[in-house]
Amino acid sequence: MSLIHAKGLEKHYGEQVVLERMNLTVEAGEFITLVGASGCGKTTFLKLLLGTEGVSRGELLLDGKPIPAEPGPDRGIVFQKYSVFPHLTVLGNVIMAEELARAPLTGKLFGAKRREARVAAEKRLAEVGLSHALDKYPHELSGGMQQRLAIAQALMMKPRILLLDEPFGALDPGIRKDMHQLILRLWEEQQLTIFMITHDLKEAFELGSRVWVFDKVRVDPQAPQAYGSTITYDLPTERSKARASSQQPGSGQPGSGQQGSVQTGADQPTPKHEALKTPAHSVSQATLTGGQFNEHTA
Numbered sequence: 001m002s003l004i005h006a007k008g009l010e011k012h013y014g015e016q017v018v019l020e021r022m023n024l025t026v027e028a029g030e031f032i033t034l035v036g037a038s039g040c041g042k043t044t045f046l047k048l049l050l051g052t053e054g055v056s057r058g059e060l061l062l063d064g065k066p067i068p069a070e071p072g073p074d075r076g077i078v079f080q081k082y083s084v085f086p087h088l089t090v091l092g093n094v095i096m097a098e099e100l101a102r103a104p105l106t107g108k109l110f111g112a113k114r115r116e117a118r119v120a121a122e123k124r125l126a127e128v129g130l131s132h133a134l135d136k137y138p139h140e141l142s143g144g145m146q147q148r149l150a151i152a153q154a155l156m157m158k159p160r161i162l163l164l165d166e167p168f169g170a171l172d173p174g175i176r177k178d179m180h181q182l183i184l185r186l187w188e189e190q191q192l193t194i195f196m197i198t199h200d201l202k203e204a205f206e207l208g209s210r211v212w213v214f215d216k217v218r219v220d221p222q223a224p225q226a227y228g229s230t231i232t233y234d235l236p237t238e239r240s241k242a243r244a245s246s247q248q249p250g251s252g253q254p255g256s257g258q259q260g261s262v263q264t265g266a267d268q269p270t271p272k273h274e275a276l277k278t279p280a281h282s283v284s285q286a287t288l289t290g291g292q293f294n295e296h297t298a
């Protein structure tokens, strides 16, 4: 059974169709990067996976069951803007993540449970390279360190799925490289399935095992809200080939090495009355330049 399966998935906000015709499977251990013009629904898709937004039509299944209507410990998320508590130390922030998850009513753990949480938090912070900064406050950290802290928080409950919404968008190039290495190491060591939004195509192809391009296939200039985005391209990268070959029987590597699939929106018939544009052209332009995903690609 696939980890994630979507069939005829749609998401609407009132009259606005944000996502439509989403048919896809994702296997455990994949690293999906999501690209597309601003406002095309990438964050909305992550929110559906997280459970903070519900599906409007069709289905979105996790392990064959509808995704629960609230975030669970099996899914962690990191946003571009640092989502840490400013009044707590680095260590306090990560312990708080554990407390909120394990004692949602009081937000507090006591005695042996708190000591366990502290040991676990120190371990998570060591994994992201923040052991030297346990007593610092967020305002004393660099942008890269704050994102390491947000990742440690997201990993505290040992999620199977990590959702990253432009996590490195605000960081300098040198720091981004370090963060890439960190996230690839965590992906492998913790056998995570990752969905990561980025506007940087180079980053998308370097990190992901599959790159998904979100775009509209159907556009009605008279009713711009009538049609939503779908996945127009599902592109396996070099990493997916490396992953598949390293996971051949006898290689000693974990995971299935399998890849899911997408029925791209571009494959699907489009009614004649709808004004069409050509996503294939715009995407290849963006891919060739290898730069940011710009508005002109929408």
Ligand SMILES: Nc1ncnc2c1ncn2[C@@H]1O[C@H](COP(=O)(O)OP(=O)(O)OP(=O)(O)O)[C@@H](O)[C@H]1O
Pocket (backbone or CB within 6 Å): 013, 018, 036, 037, 038, 039, 040, 041, 042, 043, 044, 045
């Ligand atoms: N809670 C909401 N209520 C109403 N409309 C919303 C809501 N959340 C998102 N939208 C709309 O859904 C559309 C898609 O937004 P979304 O944030 O998913 O796009 P995105 O591809 O992640 O954009 P960006 O790359 O700029 O972050 C936008 O038009 C946005 O205004």
